[in-house]
Amino acid sequence: MDKRIFPHVMLSLAFTTPVWAQRNLKELPPVDVASQMASFELAPGLEINLFAQEPLIAKPIQMSWDEKGRLWVASSAIYPQIKPGQPQADRILVVEDTNGDGVADKSTVFYEGLLVPTGIMPGDGGAYVANSTELLFMKDTDGDGRADETKVLLSGFGTEDTHHILHSIKRGPDGNVYFAQSVYIHSHIETPFGPRRLLGSGWWQFRPESGKLEVFSMGQVNPWGMVWDQWGRTFTTDGAYGEGINFTFPGATFLCLPNQLPRILKGLNPGQPKQAGLERISGRHFPEEMQGQLITNDFRGHRVNRFAVKEEGSGFSSQQLPDVVRSTHGSFRPVDVRMGPDGALYLADWYNPIIQHGEVDFHDPRRDREHGRIWRITAKGRPVVAQLDYEKLSVDGLLDHLADPEDWVRINVKQELKRRKVEGLYKLVMDRATAPAATPDFKREAIGLLQSCLLMTADNPLLTAEAGADFQMETVRASGQLFLDGKPGNADVLFKGVNSDAAKVRLEAVNALRRMGSAKAVEAATLALGKAMDDN
Incomplete structure (x- = not known):
């Protein structure tokens, strides 16, 4: 056999083996929790406990925590296809x-009557x-814990x-909402800013306040996972292709059947x-x-993977580390993973x-289907x-936590301050962010807070502050977002960024200039x- 072909044949066999295993499955794995627990092999220093199971939940697809420490779960027993008349x-x-105590003891049905919900936030x-086909917004207006008001925000997504x-709804550090669709989907969505189309896979960015x-x-x-590092750089995963972690900046294009995109970026871990x-x-x-x-999550291999990323050029390299957990139980199917409000790592097990x-x-x-x-x-001994309790914190108290080390705390602080519509918030934030003692981390989160509250403007002094290459990336990205939102941006910030000695700043600047959309930007x-x- 041609040695150049052999690795690809082996990779193909590795991906198709679970298919044949499913077709020929004769004996179903035991459903009791003890059998599953006994099958887990954890990385040194970690331990695992069951947080929730049936009847509190069933068939979780995506999960997301709220500011009160409650876990919201999108659940579908209908997937993959509704029966006629069902x-x-x-x-x-x-x-x-x-x-x-680290174990769920209460579950409320917020809404029942959906068809294969694949995202919740x-x-x-x-x-x-x-x-x-729709992105919905649901509210409980009478305090009984159940949704009684539903609004269609966007429709026209393919089926x-x-x-x-x-699927895969997440809040970004800039206050935008992000979600994905996959390769066979053709979407035509009417918005207040005209129709938006995506004929294949990709990630969307949505600003609920303006539509x-x-x-x-x-x-x-099949993009099915997104997260940001502390400097707002985006990473994604693919549920139907084997390149591991993907560094995904605005305008990035990756493999997409039938390979219709003209310039294709590669993932950081080929062969995953x-x-x-x-x-x-x-x-x-x-x-x-x-x-x-x-x-x-390697949901086909019954394991949870771990990677360390390191800056390289304008992007990153990625190294696979020992798995967080792996299992020999044939129904262990981790499909989502989130940090919880207690700092623990939570896995949504589709169990199938x-x-x-x-x-x-x-x-x-x-x-x-049950x-x-x-x-x-959790980490042993820590x-x-x-x-x-975000509602009980004063405005100053919330700002004290704006640069906390927990990613989810920083986002919750921004959202709580947005909810309160604090009079004079801009001045309060800027007084802290421009003080001599302000750290680059606080300045960065101040930009994200002002973006979340729609208070960022082109003349904001933070956009021209000197605080290193990482912070310059943030200022360039924020100015580019202003242009994308149809507002005046700070072109000088972008022109300076494209001349930076740091490749990562130049990458952000080129992308932001694209959003500026003028001959001078080109x-x-x-x-x-x-x-x-x-x-890149």
Whole structure:
């Protein structure tokens, strides 16, 4: 055999083996929790406990924490296909640990009657829900814990494939909402700013306050995981292709069947299996050596993968580390992963011996439609993080936590301040951010707060502050976002950025100039050609 072909044949066999295993499955794995627990092999220094199981939850697809420490779960027993005459009965669940012992003891059905919901994100007084062709916003207006008001925010997303439909909703550090669609989906969405189209896979960026929707990146076969580092740089994973962690900046394009995109970027870990969900370790619970590591799920291989990324040129290199957890249990299917308000790592376990839907009949009786679990992973001997009561904190108290080491705390602080509509907030933030003692971390989060509250302007002094290359990336990106939002941006910040000695700043500047959309911007972008170039 041609040695050049052999690795690709082996890779193909590695990806198809689980398919045949599913088709020939004769004996289903035991459903009891003890059997699953006994099958886990954890990385040294970690331990695992069951946070929630049926009847509190079933069939979790995506999960997201709210500011009160409650876990919202998008649940679908209908997936992959509704039967003729079957009612829509999929649910959004809200799960709580009311006594703080690390085990859920309460579950509320927030809404029942959905069709394969594949995204959930609480926020803005309600919850954003991806429901097949629509992005919904649901609210509980009478305090009974159940949604009684539903608004269609966006519609026109394609439905060609139920594991490619609109999914994976997340709040970015800039206050925008991000979500994905996958390769077979063709979407045509009407917005207040005109129609937006995406004929294939990619990530969307959405500003709920204005209704502005834009394509953030294109490609990946089945993008199903997004997260940001502390400087707002984006990483994604692909649930149907094998390149591991992807550095995904605005305008990035990746492989997308039928390979219709003209310039294709590569993932950072070629040869990886399909991976779903993505989280970044941050905060005081896990040890220093784990900080910044990226966690994703090999749902076909019954394991949770771990990667360390390192800056290289304008982007990153990525090294795979020992798995967080692996299992020999055939129904362990981790599909989402999130840091919790206590600093622990939570896994959404789809729990099913049969996955996907192309290889096995839609209504195969071996498909599990009853079970589902949430697992909680902690570091042995280390205290968990205290849950903040954001509503009780003063404005100054919230600002004290704006640069906390926990990613989720920083986002919750921004959202709470946005909710309060604080009079004079701009001055309060700027007084702190421009004080001599202000750290680059606080300045960075101040920019994100002002973006979240729609208070960022082109003349903001932070955009021209000197605080190193990392902070310059943030100022360039923020100015580019102003142009994308149709507001005046600070072109001088972009012109300076494209001449930076730091490749990562030049990359941000070229992307931001594209958003500026003028002949002068094109001319300025070409200046980057005079410096060292890489694949990004």
